[in-house]
Amino acid sequence: xxxxxxxxxxxxxxxxxxxxxxxxxxxxxxxxxxxxxxxxxxxxxxxxxxxxxxxxxxxxxxxxxxxxxxxxxxxxxxxxxxxxxxxxxxxxxxxxxxxxxxxxxxxxxxxxxxxxxxxxxxxxxxxxxxxxxxxxxxxxxxxxxxxxxxxxxxxxxxxxxxxxxxxxxxxxxxxxxxxxxxxxxxxxxxxxxxxxxxxxxxxxxxxxxxxxxxxxxxxxxxxxxxxxxxxxxxxxxxxxxxxxxxxxxxxxxxxxxxxxxxxxxxxxxxxxxxxxxxxxxxxxxxxxxxxxxxxxxxxxxxxxxxxxxxxxxxxxxxxxxxxxxxxxxxxxxxxxxxxxxxxxxxxxxxxxxxxxxxxx
Numbered sequence: 001x002x003x004x005x006x007x008x009x010x011x012x013x014x015x016x017x018x019x020x021x022x023x024x025x026x027x028x029x030x031x032x033x034x035x036x037x038x039x040x041x042x043x044x045x046x047x048x049x050x051x052x053x054x055x056x057x058x059x060x061x062x063x064x065x066x067x068x069x070x071x072x073x074x075x076x077x078x079x080x081x082x083x084x085x086x087x088x089x090x091x092x093x094x095x096x097x098x099x100x101x102x103x104x105x106x107x108x109x110x111x112x113x114x115x116x117x118x119x120x121x122x123x124x125x126x127x128x129x130x131x132x133x134x135x136x137x138x139x140x141x142x143x144x145x146x147x148x149x150x151x152x153x154x155x156x157x158x159x160x161x162x163x164x165x166x167x168x169x170x171x172x173x174x175x176x177x178x179x180x181x182x183x184x185x186x187x188x189x190x191x192x193x194x195x196x197x198x199x200x201x202x203x204x205x206x207x208x209x210x211x212x213x214x215x216x217x218x219x220x221x222x223x224x225x226x227x228x229x230x231x232x233x234x235x236x237x238x239x240x241x242x243x244x245x246x247x248x249x250x251x252x253x254x255x256x257x258x259x260x261x262x263x264x265x266x267x268x269x270x271x272x273x274x275x276x277x278x279x280x281x282x283x284x285x286x287x288x289x290x291x292x293x294x295x296x297x298x299x300x301x302x303x304x305x306x307x308x309x310x311x312x313x314x315x316x317x318x319x320x321x322x323x324x325x326x327x328x329x330x331x332x333x334x335x336x337x338x339x340x341x342x343x344x345x346x347x348x349x350x351x352x353x354x355x356x357x358x359x360x
Contacts, residue, residue, distance in 0.1 A: 220257075
């Protein structure tokens with residue numbers, strides 16, 4: 001029998017060349033973690049890509065259970081066993097999940113577990129190959145979080161727009177009902193909408209921060225050209241911040257007081273003065289904020305007004321209905337005193353825990 005030795009040598013050389021190319025390819029694939037395990041899932045072959053992705057040197061991990069590459073959560077759920085069992089039954093299975101590096105950091109792998117069988121179909125082990133796509137995964141998560149945040153903001157914007165339109169409609173309707181002339185209606189409507197808009201401008205910047213009561217008072221006084229140190233004797237009280245809805249109502253109430261002061265009260269006479277103060281009263285069952293608007297130096301009739309206009313209704317009724325507060329107007333021979341009491345709760349105010357406690 002003649003044997004072509006040269007042909008056999010060429011075949012063996014081609015095989016060695018092919019194996020060398022495969023080895024070079026496998027060892028050069030640094031972005032791909034490639035390894036093989038025994039039938040009982042112990043690491044056998046550990047290539048350069050696996051070392052780069054997982055951080056283990058070959059001599060550190062050979063012989064160890066490949067379960068070490070799974071996260072603690074997945075190990076507890078038995079995912080490392082499930083993947084091997086599915087590959088044994090079906091030939092291969094996707095392995096797309098977070099894995100764990102030697103240093104404890106997580107890496108996201110898009111890979112596959114493949115059963116290795118001999119010519120008789122017997123399991124010889126498993127080939128595991130996967131690409132490190134951690135940066136892409138994290139970018140996707142950031143994008144999803146951003147999209148979720150954008151949807152929440154859009155929903156909040158839609159809700160706020162509906163509420164804003166509702167408030168504007170209410171202001172327009174109630175202003176019309178309490179105005180005697182078109183000029184009176186236009187003047188009051190513009191002022192009330194401007195007051196509401198000032199609150200909205202602050203709320204839009206940071207809804208969770210609330211609105212500073214001192215700022216609300218100062219803004220409404222500036223809107224009628226009244227400044228502290230002139231006819232405004234003082235604006236003082238502890239720092240408190242109102243929730244957006246409460247701030248809208250309170251700002252409108254202060255606007256009505258300031259407008260009334262210009263037309264009939266302390267700002268209508270050179271000798272008139274305004275003092276605005278607030279304090280936290282803890283003498284009762286629950287703490288309250290007591291706000292006082294005091295006008296002096298201008299003679300006012302001591303009887304109640306003949307007409308119940310928008311401002312009086314807002315102060316005496318709306319504050320009670322919307323904020324659970326109480327308001328009292330006292331007309332004296334020397335001026336006016338308006339006292340507003342509001343519950344010091346989280347519905348009305350942005351509170352630190354210490355602010356809400358009676359012990360502080």
